[in-house]
Amino acid sequence: MRKLNMNQIEMEQYPVKDRFISVIESLLFVSGEPLKAKDMANILECDTKFIKSLIEDMKKLYREENRGIIIIETEDSYQLATKKENSEFVQKLLKTNVRQSLSQAALETLAIIAYKQPITRIDIDEIRGVKSDRAIQTLLEKGLTKECGRLDMPGRPILYGTTEEFLKYFGLESLNQMPSLEDVLKDFGDKDELLEENIIKEIEKK
Structure with missing residues (x-):
């Protein structure tokens, strides 16, 4: 997978962005432990800022769709968790x-x-x-x-x-x-x- 940054992804079709989100979600799910943005960026061969941007999109999506899971952030690491309620x-x-x-x-x-x-x-x-x-x-x-x-x-x-x-x-x-x-x-x-x-x-x- 080639190296991508924020500007490049905006020029791409949305399914490409969705694909990245799908992979990030899988990584967080399988890990079970907090994952650093830079580690996910290395796996996906893209910019760390891009990963962080996608995770913010995921957080927003989970909120808007009232999902049962959330993404929590601690010291530049991210982890899937269930909603408190x-x-x-x-x-x-x-x-x-x-x-x-x-x-x-x-x-x-x-x-x-x-x-x-x-x-x-x-x-x-x-x-x-x-x-x-x-x-x-x-x-x-x-x-x-x-x-x-x-x-x-x-x-x-x-x-x-x-x-x-x-x-x-x-x-x-x-x-x-x-x-x-x-x-x-x-x-x-x-x-x-x-x-x-x-x-x-x-x-x-x-």
Whole structure:
């Protein structure tokens, strides 16, 4: 694809401009993470200013057509996101997906880490009454938890905590917004299907 700039594109037929917009939208969608304008310009072999101009057109289009997605900008990077007014419905889907994609063991482990972090694997095992190695690995692979340091004691065991991805899944801006365990269990349905009673009691201990 040849190098284009703003003046040249205005001389072209509109379908060419639409093609660029289509590619930009695909790049933002596939990335999932913020993309720099210069990186998109390199991929499309065009000017960075042209990319920024097209993104402004896309923002306007999304607003005018009342789309369910928006483009957010941070430090010269762009990312697709859902509209805030749709967050209630998006979170219902995300919670359902988490519930369906995680095993009972992983769900128990995630709840323990979320409410007891930072916490070691040994402490998680104690609360659950069984080994949690596989469950922890699953949560790490899904990006819901992370290693966040080591405990200052013999053996220096790894401490686990939740991630930014965890906050996104549950529509939280920070851990300070964590709802009560009771509210979380209501969202997921029957608490007995999610967590054993003894685990709930251990998590709720201060």
